[in-house]
Amino acid sequence: DIVMTQSPDSLAVSLGERATINCKSSQSVLYNSNNKNYLAWYQQKPGQPPKLLIYWASTRESGVPDRFSGSGSGTDFTLTISSLQAEDVATYYCQQYYNTPYTFGQGTKLEIK
Amino acid sequence: EVQLVESGGGLVKPGGSLRLSCEASGFTFSTYTMNWVRQAPGKGLEWVSVISSGSTYIHYADSVKGRFTISRDNAKNSLYLQMNSLRAEDTAVYYCARDRSGDDIPDYWGQGTLVTVSS
Numbered sequence: 695d696i697v698m699t700q701s702p703d704s705l706a707v708s709l710g711e712r713a714t715i716n717c718k719s720s721q722s723v724l725y726n727s728n729n730k731n732y733l734a735w736y737q738q739k740p741g742q743p744p745k746l747l748i749y750w751a752s753t754r755e756s757g758v759p760d761r762f763s764g765s766g767s768g769t770d771f772t773l774t775i776s777s778l779q780a781e782d783v784a785t786y787y788c789q790q791y792y793n794t795p796y797t798f799g800q801g802t803k804l805e806i807k
Numbered sequence: 808e809v810q811l812v813e814s815g816g817g818l819v820k821p822g823g824s825l826r827l828s829c830e831a832s833g834f835t836f837s838t839y840t841m842n843w844v845r846q847a848p849g850k851g852l853e854w855v856s857v858i859s860s861g862s863t864y865i866h867y868a869d870s871v872k873g874r875f876t877i878s879r880d881n882a883k884n885s886l887y888l889q890m891n892s893l894r895a896e897d898t899a900v901y902y903c904a905r906d907r908s909g910d911d912i913p914d915y916w917g918q919g920t921l922v923t924v925s926s
Contacts (some may be wrong), residue, residue: 695869702862724881732911734912736852738852742842742918743904743916743918743919744852744902744916745916745918746912746913746914749907749910749912754915787851787852789852789854791910791911791912794854794857794866795854795867795868795869796842796854796911797854797856798851798852798853798854799851800851801851801852807873
């Protein structure tokens with residue numbers, strides 16, 4: 695199984711500042727035949743289901759604000775929120791869909807400093 | 808509007824069984840791959856199972872293999888999860904989630920149904 699490890703576990707950032715969350719996979723999730731990274735990012739607020747933010751490591755889902763961006767390739771990935779807003783307080787998860795079992799990172803809880 | 812509504816959760820004793828349902832609307836259910844994902848109280852997300860549109864592709868997490876069975880009825884726009892030999896560690900909110908068309912990426916999720924396994 696591919697193990698996904700996020701860092702940090704929790705993060706406190708001031709409003710308007712940048713937030714960066716990292717995700718590392720135990721093996722590459724880059725599929726060479728199509729040069730795509732099988733990596734997604736989700737946002738989950740308390741009491742709500744997860745919401746898809748980013749897929750293919752860097753493609754923003756429709757309707758997601760452009761302050762959210764994803765980067766990275768192979769085994770190392772980053773979710774960046776360029777200017778933190780109050781509504782971004784949530785737990786963020788990365789997920790690999792390269793092969794089954796599809797695995798999630800343990801989550802990063804983002805709070806306002 | 809895409810809607811996924813789970814039902815069937817509840818309190819069950821260890822060793823017992825439960826069948827979850829997910830009713831889909833707002834899209835052509837029969838053409839989409841579907842998943843079950845669970846979340847134990849206060850914990851992270853755990854993918855449970857996936858089934859392709861025609862039920863030809865089915866996979867399970869090792870933690871539920873041999874105990875859980877995923878199925879679907881495209882005529883009823885419904886997804887199911889039959890859970891047998893339930894354990895305390897199966898206690899979680901169970902979400903059904905639709906994959907993006909042509910991709911293995913859950914893009915729409917239901918609100919979830921809580922399963923509690925306790926004596």
